[in-house]
Amino acid sequence: MEWTLEVIAVPVTDLDRAKAFYEDQCGFRADIDASFFGDTGRFVQLTPPGSRCSIVLESGMPDSPGQSRMVPGSLQGLQLCVTDIEAARAELVGRGVEVTPVLHVDASGWAEGRGEERWNSFLFFQDPDGNGWAVQEAPVPLAER
Known part of the structure; x- marks a missing residue:
């Protein structure tokens, strides 16, 4: 069985500002920009050029079982x-x-x-x-x- 790293969640405060930064300034491709739970939740998935691994920016998603939400700016490395x-x-x-x-x-x-x-x-x-x-x-x- 292969285990591939495909998506990394990046904690941000403003989805539109972060999407613009990653898409316009870093050159990432916006793959998905979708709302869920009506309009109370949203996620944006972006992929660096040539990569199979994407990042996801989200708001309104419930915490995953056993995990707490990351603070914007806390993801390093x-x-x-x-x-x-x-x-x-x-x-x-x-x-x-x-x-x-x-x-x-x-x-x-x-x-x-x-x-x-x-x-x-x-x-x-x-x-x-x-x-x-x-x-x-x-x-x-x-x-x-």
């Missing part, structure tokens, strides 16, 4: 992977997203610039609620070189 970190940074900046410079990890912590290892180049940004994203330049698999 979401990570997108790209093959060209500089091009990804330029695209986000061109769309108006505030991003860090390209950074890498060394013995003293985070340092500006690309890392020597092919996996060690990152940038970071936040959505309007403060949910934190990382973008990593992921190595191209050996089979694709």
Whole structure:
């Protein structure tokens, strides 16, 4: 049996503002924007370009059994992977997203610039609620070189 990660819930305060940020500024595709329970609930599902995993923004959904609702801005460490970190940074900046410079990890912590290892180049940004994203330049698999 395969277990695939397909959807991640991102807690936000304003669905329309968050949808605009992810769709217009991050370039995610809006797959679903639907109301439920009459008009008291709504969810928006968006997918990053080339990804099989989506995010969902929602309001009016009852808490899941045994789980409490996340606070907007509390989700940190979401990570997108790209093959060209500089091009990804330029695209986000061109769309108006505030991003860090390209950074890498060394013995003293985070340092500006690309890392020597092919996996060690990152940038970071936040959505309007403060949910934190990382973008990593992921190595191209050996089979694709």
